[in-house]
Every structure is written in C-alpha cells, then in structure tokens.
Amino acid sequence: MPELPEVETIKRDLQELIAGNTIKTVTINLAKQVKAPRAKFLELVQGQKIKAVRRRAKMIIFDLQNGWYLLFHLKMTGQLIYRGYPSVSRQARATSPWQGEDKMILAGGGHPIKYGNAKDKKSGVNMGSLGSARDKLLINLPNKYSHVVFNFQDGSHLFFNDLRQFGWVKLLDGRELEKLDKEFGIEPLEKEFTFKKFKELLVKKQNKVIKPLLMEQDVIAGVGNIYAQEACFCAGVMPSRRVKDLSEQELNKLYVCLVKILKLAVAKKGTSSDNYVDAFGRQGNMVKYLKVYDRKGEKCRRCGVEIKVMKQGSRTTAYCPGCQR
DNA sequence: ATTTATGTTTACAG
DNA sequence: CCTGTAAACATAAA
Numbered sequence: 001m002p003e004l005p006e007v008e009t010i011k012r013d014l015q016e017l018i019a020g021n022t023i024k025t026v027t028i029n030l031a032k033q034v035k036a037p038r039a040k041f042l043e044l045v046q047g048q049k050i051k052a053v054r055r056r057a058k059m060i061i062f063d064l065q066n067g068w069y070l071l072f073h074l075k076m077t078g079q080l081i082y083r084g085y086p087s088v089s090r091q092a093r094a095t096s097p098w099q100g101e102d103k104m105i106l107a108g109g110g111h112p113i114k115y116g117n118a119k120d121k122k123s124g125v126n127m128g129s130l131g132s133a134r135d136k137l138l139i140n141l142p143n144k145y146s147h148v149v150f151n152f153q154d155g156s157h158l159f160f161n162d163l164r165q166f167g168w169v170k171l172l173d174g175r176e177l178e179k180l181d182k183e184f185g186i187e188p189l190e191k192e193f194t195f196k197k198f199k200e201l202l203v204k205k206q207n208k209v210i211k212p213l214l215m216e217q218d219v220i221a222g223v224g225n226i227y228a229q230e231a232c233f234c235a236g237v238m239p240s241r242r243v244k245d246l247s248e249q250e251l252n253k254l255y256v257c258l259v260k261i262l263k264l265a266v267a268k269k270g271t272s273s274d275n276y277v278d279a280f281g282r283q284g285n286m287v288k289y290l291k292v293y294d295r296k297g298e299k300c301r302r303c304g305v306e307i308k309v310m311k312q313g314s315r316t317t318a319y320c321p322g323c324q325r
Numbered sequence: 326a327t328t329t330a331t332g333t334t335t336a337c338a339g
Numbered sequence: 340c341c342t343g344t345a346a347a348c349a350t351a352a353a
Binding site for chain 1: 330331332333334
Binding site for chain 3: 075077145163166207208
C-alpha cells in the first residue's frame with residue numbers, strides 16, 4: 001500500500017519513538033518474511049540499539065548500533081505498529097490523542113485492514129464487533145497478521161503486520177545497503193530533484209508512457225499508483241501520453257504537480273480510507289484532496305465530467321476526460 | 326458460490 | 340532493450 005508519503009509519515013513517527021531504543025528480543029512468527037537466516041538475524045539484531053530511522057523510496061531503514069541495517073518494505077498491506085507507554089517519549093505522550101486509559105500509545109501505521117465481520121481465529125475476537133479503528137488495531141496485538149515482533153528493552157513492542165504477506169524485512173551491511181541505494185532513482189522531495197533533472201530523466205525515456213514511467217522506482221523513487229495518477233490529472237496530461245509527445249510546458253506542469261502533491265500528502269499524513277490509522281491513530285487526511293484516484297464514475301471536481309478508468313499494465317489509472325489531454 | 330480488485334514488486338515469456 | 344502477464348497472498352465487494 002504505502003507510497004512515499006505514507007512511508008515518510010511512518011518513518012517520522014517511528015524516528016521520534018524508537019530511535020534510541022534497544023531491541024531485546026525478536027519474535028519471528030512467519031519466517032519467509034524475514035529475508036535472512038533466522039539464527040543470523042537474531043544474532044545480529046537482538047541486543048542492538050536503533051540509532052536512527054530513515055526512509056529510501058518506499059522502504060524504512062533502521063540504523064543499528066553494530067553497523068548493520070534493518071530494512072522494511074510494506075508492499076501492499078504491511079504495517080509497522082508501535083505499542084508502548086507514555087514514558088517512552090514525552091512528546092509522543094503530549095501529541096497522542098489516546099493518552100490515558102490503558103496508558104498505551106500506538107504509532108506507526110500502514111495499510112488499512114478491513115476486518116469486516118471475520119473472526120480472528122487466534123483470539124476468537126469477532127472483529128466486526130469492534131468499534132473504532134483504534135480498537136481494531138489495539139485490542140488484538142499481536143494478532144494473526146503480526147508476523148514479526150520487535151520487543152524493546154523498555155517493554156514496548158513494534159509489530160510488523162502483513163495481511164497479504166508480500167512485505168519483508170532484510171538485514172544488510174553497509175556495502176549491501178549502498179548497492180541497494182544505487183538501484184533506486186532520485187528522491188522527489190530532495191533538493192536535487194529540480195525541473196532540469198526531471199526533464200533529463202524523462203528525456204532518456206522518450207518512448208515510455210508517462211504514468212507508468214512516473215512509477216518506475218529506478219527513475220523516481222517512491223511514487224506509486226495513487227500519486228502518479230494525481231500528478232497527471234493535476235498537470236492536465238492524459239496518463240497514456242508518451243514522453244516524446246509532451247511539450248516543455250506539460251513536462252514542467254508534471255514536475256510542479258508531482259512535487260506539490262507529494263508535499264501535500266506528507267503534510268496530510270498520507271492517504272487513508274476506512275479504518276486506516278496512521279501514526280498515533282490519526283487518520284491520514286490526503287484522501288480529501290485526491291481528484292481522480294478511486295473516483296471512477298464520480299464527477300470531476302474541476303469540470304464535472306465523469307471520471308473514467310483505464311488499465312495500464314496491470315494497474316488501474318483513473319483520469320478525467322474533460323481535464324486531461 | 327465465483328469472480329474481481331487491491332495503494333507493490335519481481336520473474337518470466339514473447 | 341521493450342511489453343504484457345502472472346504470481347506472491349488474504350480479504351471484501353460485486
């Protein structure tokens with residue numbers, strides 16, 4: 001699920017909460033999501049302090065004290081949910097809407113889990129009977145999707161949940177991290193992402209179709225299906241256009257729009273729907289600002305024409321026939 | 326009951 | 340090189 005803005009949101013909150021924490025033990029419930037031999041993983045991770053939390057593309061990186069790096073990819077449905085106590089972070093206590101009660105705070109986030117009325121076999125809890133989004137996340141941790149759990153020295157926990165089990169956690173040394181870093185493109189929220197640079201990158205791919213191109217991780221890192229669609233709408237460009245047919249002005253609009261939308265999405269703590277909760281249980285608010293994504297059949301907020309969809313590769317692209325040329 | 330779709334990425338076939 | 344498709348998996352909606 002999460003694209004750059006959602007991963008950035010999770011990263012910021014985790015940085016605040018667990019940087020400085022020491023991992024006492026790790027519980028691995030589903031070994032295939034840990035891309036390292038179990039013994040090696042435990043050996044190198046348990047007892048380590050987390051020096052910092054970072055993001056690259058759609059990945060979260062923990063810098064460990066011993067020089068190794070923990071790398072998470074949430075793919076479609078992964079979540080990193082932190083459950084701790086107010087004493088863990090004074091600032092977290094001050095800003096969490098959930099202080100008091102059982103004295104726990106929650107942070108992290110990820111894909112919404114629509115529990116519907118399914119029963120959690122592990123706990124026997126009927127998820128449909130639960131009320132708020134908070135209940136759904138808090139009550140049942142670890143739940144049947146908690147495939148890896150980091151238990152900190154101070155008694156708090158970080159749950160790596162993943163309904164569809166596509167996500168992973170890796171353990172890399174410095175050289176491997178550097179190598180991986182090179183496989184990804186430019187970070188669109190960094191200073192070096194100028195229009196000149198954007199144009200340079202795209203011009204190398206003259207024959208490509210613009211919307212899927214925006215999602216290519218080795219060109220621009222972190223842009224996924226939602227924000228690529230939104231950038232095309234904002235620029236008034238049909239997602240099926242080829243780079244070679246785009247004017248200078250259209251390229252410039254795409255650049256300005258992409259940066260603007262990503263920044264807005266980070267400020268709004270990402271896109272969310274249903275019972276999704278982002279860090280601290282606050283809902284991401286970006287969904288209000290989406291113009292085409294998930295709006296098939298609805299009227300364009302700008303021109304009133306009905307939003308249509310097309311398939312590009314295996315991904316759905318929504319667009320406005322009135323606003324996009 | 327069956328089919329389809331899902332915010333990701335990779336592998337593979339042509 | 341490019342393109343498109345399936346596949347990893349679970350769930351909800353159609």
